[in-house]
Amino acid sequence: MSRINVLLTDDHQIIIDGLKSLLKNSDEIIVAAEANNGREALRILGLLSIDVLLMDIDMPVMNGIEALKEIRKQFRDVKVIILSMHNEAGMIKSLIDLGANGYLLKSCSQDELIGAIRKVASGQSYFSTDVTLALLKPANPEQKNEILTERETEILKLIAAGFSNKEIGDQLYISHRTVDTHRTNLMKKLDVSNIAGLISYAIKNGIF
Template sequence: MEIIGVIIADDHIIFRKGLRTVLNEISFVKVLDEAFDGQDVMRVMKTNPADIILMDINMPGVNGIEATKRVKEKYPETEIIALTMHEEIGYFNKMIEAGAKGFLLKKTTKDQLATAIKNVFYGETYFSEEFVISTQQNTKILQTDVVISNREKDVLKLIAKGYSNVEIAEKLHLSKRTVDGHKARLFDKTGAKNAPNLIMFALKNGLL
């Protein structure tokens, strides 16, 4: 399997070192560097551009949300997996909008880390089971008694991967107008106000 280069971004050195130890046990992962805040992330990316950044959200100075925006703007091929605590669930929308493709709670296991890194590297999304449970406990429930067609599910999964309507149309061999219609119906059926809300709906209903 291809080796995946990873940067750890967190302001707590003990957590970084512990996470590095765990990552070193995953055969297809190579830890390229560590960073203590968002500005440091941009510095280390210049010399050690990574495939995946494990990004803490609440870092001092340039936080994980702003750092994710900057990374995705300058290094669009690099993917972000957010590292979060239970009380930080409210940052979900902002991190998704910034470009994160995965969420892990900091108490994650080695197997979850390995799965998340592999999935995100190969173009999927990853939200740990604990994170999904936590979102269900800490966020307002969207409409769940709705019928989503198979095609709408296809569109929803691609929205969760961060694809634009044009890209979704190309992948599903549909017109952009048709995709626009599917997306509008998804918003209407679920009561979602934006793409992160749609992703939350998908998580709560086992669609991702």
């Protein structure tokens, strides 16, 4: 039985530890390395032979969306499974368009996780049932489309690109506290509760 070298990428160590525990009983799946953000994952991909990358979306330094773009440019043969708690259809579709080979929710079972890795490693795609249902839901025709100010649009672009508050502040010559205020206002205005929601809005509306 051929081995499947896996790279785990998540900014929460407890998630990585949990995944390692779930995968340790599989003879052919080997956790070859772990990373806490997309930039670290890219560095590791340049050093090790990785078959499947299991990666979160919302991470500091470089998020999963930016990392996936770079992986498809630099490491075309690496299979990528997104592992996230978000099942927004717009974001899932965007990640599929960028080249994701699979999408799992963090609520998935051990059997589903192992099965997905095996399937994707063999050249197939895998999307969990909940993800498939999200993709099949009709779009909301009354989706809110707030008009953002030029500054808000600028900051939203940088947030979606994975920059931290400090990095955004340095680029725009404003304090990180001001960036944090803009970020909070954006979430209120767009009626989202997290960074993943901001990224999803940016993608769906052509801002990123």
